[in-house]
Amino acid sequence: MEYLIVGGSIAAASALTAIRKNTPQAEVRVVADEPVPFYYRPLIPYLLDGSRTADEILFAEHPPTVLGAELLHDQCIGVESKQHLVRLRSGRELRYGKLLLAAGGAPVMLLDDLPGAKSEGVFALRSLDDAVKIRQYLLHCKTVAIIGGGLVGIKAAEALFRAGLSVTVIEQQPHILALRADSFAADAIAERLRSKGMTLLTEEDSEEIVTSAGKVNTLRLASGRTVTADMVILAVGVKPNIDFLKNAGLEIEHGIVVNQQMQSSVPDIYAAGDLIQFIDQADGKTVVSGLWSNAVHSGRVAGCCMSGGRAVLPPLLSVMNSTEIAGLPLLSAGVLDDPQGRYTVFAEACGNSYRKLLFDQNRLVGMIFLGQTERAGVYANLIRCQIPLEKSRREQLVREVMGAIKRV
């Protein structure tokens, strides 16, 4: 049986490890289109200010070498599922016994909507290559505008600020970090970022990137405001990398539809990582993954099931994030806000710390911890596994989190 993996990141690596556990000898090929695959993608912001080098964020052990797989630096441009064949950019065609799609996500580039988005000095931040290019370019820059105040936008803003640039973030929504925090936590973070010296503009839309001599010079906003910028970073979101699968006959909605074994709707094709869709355990909505840990779990399950083992995808959340922003830990999981008044909400703020718990009847469905981390995993796990809690347990939980936690 020949295995073929499309993608050169964490879902691919995790699947390859699982395949090797079951079949030490089988032929495995990996097709990856990045010049240097297999690195810790969430660390690329650390390249911008030079606090890490590209070499320092590579996987310690190169998976294809360690696990014995052939790595092809190529791009998959099509899948002929009836013939069990993939077509590559180089013109090569490869047969497969079982195929894993682990092509992850790609940044939304706004190329058609935003005039000037193709100019020199406009970047996205998704790959090591992007980060290296930004690092080179910023040496000639004093000002940067970041379009999008989500996690990637804010991480880029902090890194570029540390690198000495004057930073402006433009966010369409009333608050930054719309998917990772509620308005209270987001405003507290925004306040801290502003006090450090960054400019954050909310409820602002970008209208045009103005260039001079072909290079980015100014960002014009819909409100009429202008932002001087030698460089623009587009951080407006990520979409699953599925364009090359148009004719493969796979069932695709928001992302690739898979079952609990990570099988797609087409025999012998599996998918894992940022391009799959799954049911969010917090609110039952169908979502596309965007988390490292989800890619690890789905990759492992796919690899195991492809190579004859048995595994099921553990319950997952689309929000189960932890990060340190503006010097404060921000941990959030599940449902973060309750505009319709559906949930029972407990929240408490004190100094630099803020905690919030959201219950849907007898289940915990969401949490936000800002400025503290204590036992966060215990609560996130209650959300993820939909564990029913009796009234006394719920009361105890609220006391634990809101009052003094019984730990010294």
Place this chain on the structure above:
Amino acid sequence: MQLIYVQTDRCLGCRTCEIQCRVEHAEEKNLFAAIRQIHPPKKRLFIEQQGKVKAPILCHHCDDSPCMAACITGSLYRDEHGIVQRKDELCIGCWSCIMACPFGVVARDADVHVAVKCDRCPDREIPACVASCPTKALRLVDADQLSKERRQEILFRGSSLAE
């Protein structure tokens, strides 16, 4: 693989294990130096109380560990003894592991900005918590030995019921 087995009925909640855990992870391994350290060492196991039962909660060094899956830097890894370890120099203090551990046994060391967790005391034969427990509520046991013991216990209980 060896496990730390907790017999909750023996735990008095005296916190000796917590203190010895801190001491073991101090620069100089004695209590007075540990207290005087600029950034006192953090403990890696936690006495918790549920109703009347008190017990230490420890890292299970899980299979398919959620903390390892969540670590975005490669700082967490499994060593040759099956213990989930962390490389100091790689940790960026993103706290993803804290968010992922269902047992709540990863702690944040805010002073030095790294996550800390049980490392099974690599410098010792018997981990400090096990060695120090005055009531032997903590024991280091072999996984196979433990399941054998448990089977015998059940058999014994069965036969005494039959009598």
